Amino acid sequence: MIRTSLASAPLRVLAADATPVFREGLRAVIDRTVGLEWAGGTDHADAIRRGVRTIGPRVVVLDSAVDPTCTLIRDLVEINPELMVAVLFRDHDRSPASVRVAQSSGARCLLSRDTEASVMVRALLQAHQTGRYVDPRLTMVLSRPWQSASACDAGVLLTARQRQILALVAQGMSEPDIARHLDLGAATVSSHMKETRRRLGARDRAHAVALAYHVGVLPLRPALVAQRGISPVRPAHTD
Incomplete structure (x- = not known):
């Protein structure tokens, strides 16, 4: 016992x-x-x-x-x-x-x-x-450097294209839809999402979107904040 x-x-x-x-x-x-x-x-x-x-x-x-x-x-x-x-x-x-x-x-x-x-x-x-x-x-x-870097500047974590694709995923678009919308190949979009999940430590699309909102990679929508009571991670001030 x-x-x-x-x-x-x-x-x-x-x-x-x-x-x-x-x-x-x-x-x-x-x-x-x-x-x-x-x-x-x-x-x-x-x-x-x-x-x-x-x-x-x-x-x-x-x-x-x-x-x-x-x-x-x-x-x-x-x-x-x-x-x-x-x-x-x-x-x-x-x-x-x-x-x-x-x-x-x-x-x-x-x-x-x-x-x-x-x-x-x-x-x-x-x-x-x-x-x-x-x-x-x-x-x-x-304590890994990843944390402070992502909190201070979303661009350190994801590229502009990765953030663009992830934002469209957050809007409910499928990878084929995103490919057509951005005039990209389906394999290119899939590759970007795979790398995005790796950088965020996410297992799937939904997990990647949730993590992106919390660490400040994607800006929180007012409706989402009101619905879930989510507090965005505020960037750290650096001198």
Whole structure:
């Protein structure tokens, strides 16, 4: 049994993970930890939203694969501003953009998904008690030059053509439509989008658009800000 220094009522933990075996393992860790109480697990974002409203957990643990655009994080924090959301990042999600967007969306505990059970438990409790915990490996990711460069100048991250194509993707256009609109070859547009996803650390088109809005590569539309309550990343001042 893992013992903690928590003297008050146990923290109810709700989890969303795309892998059933991992959910069962997480449940076993929570069940044997004094100070934590398992409230349920799922792989569906809507089930987590309902659970936060009806079960009232104090901690939610999210697999980064369940919430690749961090929309769920923002929704959960809106439902309960005091909720402590922890994100477990898979290897391919540990880009500066992905980690930074999760943090700015309201996640207070940022962990690598392969974190040892005892470390995860201490991290969850520390984040709940102090308001924040960042895995040292993710701290290193956030410290990479990519972050400051993209925040200061979108042109450092994407070329003008890449931003143009991504803006059209954000408007709902398909790659063939974009190719016709810009009088480019379909393969050229596809190549630009592949490179754009690589630079942003995005898995697909939707993820790329969400990350681009958050890091300031694409300007936020007023309607989007009002709908999602997104706060744009403000460029850092340099002398």
